[in-house]
Amino acid sequence: MVGMELSGSSSKAVTARALGLVVCRNCTKVHRLGEAETCARCGQRLLSRDTKSLQRVWAWWLLGLICYIPANMYPMLQTRTLLKVQEDTIVGGAVELIHHGSYGIAAIILIASVAIPIGKFAAVALVAISVVRPSSLSGAKLRFVHEVVEYVGRWSMIDIFVVAILSSLVQLNSLAAVQPGQASLFFALSVVFTMLSAQAFDTRLIWDTRLQDDTA
Amino acid sequence: MNAAAPQTEINPDEIIVCPTCDAAYHLQRPSFDERAVCERCHTALITPRRKAGMQIIALALSVLILVVAAVCFPFLSIRAAGATNSISVLETALAFRGEAYGPLAWVVLGFIVVIPFVRAVLSIYVLVPLVFERPVYRGAKEAFKWLDRLHPWSMAEIFVLGCAVALVKVADLAEIRFGAAFWMFCGLVVVVLVQDSFLCRWSVWNSLVHPRKQ
Missing domain, CATH: 1.20.140 (Butyryl-CoA Dehydrogenase, subunit A; domain 3)
Structure with a gap:
């Protein structure tokens, strides 16, 4: 098992949203928040949080x-x-x-x-x-x-x-x-x-x- | 424009984000047979396996053969007081035909036969070009998306346990015989489960965009 190094220095997890990023839930490609409506890799709609x-x-x-x-x-x-x-x-x-x-x-x-x-x-x-x-x-x-x-x-x-x-x-x-x-x-x-x-x-x-x- | 500063410093391609809990990590590719796991929610993020592509293709081919065979051969037969009845897997699903249940017959057929078959076809379609280092086929991304989406709806293993329950229910009333298709279906369940455990979604998506090595 590879322990992933956390982006933050503390042991607390840092969310992508806090970093201004958004992940595509279909293909897990990471995008900058607000830069694109849909995923550049798979075309899925990007939502930082699915409010609906x-x-x-x-x-x-x-x-x-x-x-x-x-x-x-x-x-x-x-x-x-x-x-x-x-x-x-x-x-x-x-x-x-x-x-x-x-x-x-x-x-x-x-x-x-x-x-x-x-x-x-x-x-x-x-x-x-x-x-x-x-x-x-x-x-x-x-x-x-x-x-x-x-x-x-x-x-x-x-x-x-x-x-x-x-x-x-x-x-x-x-x-x-x-x-x-x-x-x-x-x-x-x-x-x-x-x-x-x-x-x-x-x-x-x-x-x-x-x-x-x-x-x- | 200070607030934008952290956004421009981070290269999204060097970050991996857990799709389950949104925790962000610096991307470190694990070596073969290691797993990268989200520390917060323990979702497996990257699970590469040596020669996984080739193994999955082989398993998917055996799924195709087993599904076709399981549909063709007799599945179960029953005998009681001189009366006998023999059924195939298709007849099992079609037990729900008739005006009120018609759609249910198709749903059951889909869950136990069509969806496992379609998922095997999709995985071959996506992985063959990656393994043999050819250009990716048209619509491969869409195909891989559906491979993932259909996963919870593939219910062959539940059907096999359903057989066990049904057989115990009638065992003391009648004599039951297993046909060849029954054993093929059991084999199918094992192959499907192994195939799904070999698949690393992250690696496949990565190779679909950077098709060099897997």
């Missing part, structure tokens, strides 16, 4: 939350067997698995489809609120929260893939047939919207309000 980023974060966040409600109300899977038709919501399906004794799978479903989405809504809101209001969380902690959200959020799609595999595989004529339920569409939309919400956030905002305690 929080608006986009909240807009996608709200859309994701709205879609998450029907995703839990409607059935995710419809199972038709010889005698009956059974419709399971996300939580209902997990409870069913627990009754059958498949605790591990029930845990995966509950974590991926309930704990992670709800945790994501809370985490994105926490980060977005912390950059405009004073909070006791350090920059490193907030960055960690945001990084986890970006990394883990995609894994919620697993439930959609399970529905896709089950409803294509379990097509045994009259014996048993599985169909996707309405919730799958809303759930997929919710995952996509929350991923877009996390991506819309300009992480540089995290450190602007907490320049004192950010080296941890």
Whole structure:
């Protein structure tokens, strides 16, 4: 690992904005602030801080939350067997698995489809609120929260893939047939919207309000 | 005009700025197999690897072959009480066809097949001229931008774990057989993950503008 020498002489980080510079977030080329509107190397618009980023974060966040409600109300899977038709919501399906004794799978479903989405809504809101209001969380902690959200959020799609595999595989004529339920569409939309919400956030905002305690 | 003085002293080309937290550092290029990391937020800034370009091209070619093969060969089959059903990866995504879910079928197909395939094509398109020291292809910068943008939407590894969950769900009701495509898909996941870990964005952008050596 190469330790980068800091531009300033102290151990505190010096921001590009303080030096009158701006970095292209697409290709990381450094420009003088105000010298160009777009990056000379890749053509991306140059913004020292994306001031509209929080608006986009909240807009996608709200859309994701709205879609998450029907995703839990409607059935995710419809199972038709010889005698009956059974419709399971996300939580209902997990409870069913627990009754059958498949605790591990029930845990995966509950974590991926309930704990992670709800945790994501809370985490994105926490980060977005912390950059405009004073909070006791350090920059490193907030960055960690945001990084986890970006990394883990995609894994919620697993439930959609399970529905896709089950409803294509379990097509045994009259014996048993599985169909996707309405919730799958809303759930997929919710995952996509929350991923877009996390991506819309300009992480540089995290450190602007907490320049004192950010080296941890 | 004193305030402008610090701006004119600094040469932006000798500075590297962390895109995640905006911390600025004097640019020091790490040698091969070293990593330059932002001291404030620990984002990896430069991660050069010896022969990375050639290795990524080779891995991308294997991704292309594995995706095509995984689509063609049988993926999973099920048997219960005399009834059988065999599916391919494409049929899995198309489980969502129908009036209400039509778009979802395309989204799932995109996440598990199309996007990994497109990213492999893009990485070959960008890296081949750099590795073989030829002029960069037209639109290479745009291609590299999309290679990066599509990264979070490439979900082959999540799909494989989804298979495991689905199989456990039906394991006690029916007999499941893995087709050749299943194992190819598992291989695909490993190759994609290795390929992404080899890529150094900073080095590629640098070579796209100064095409001499990587």
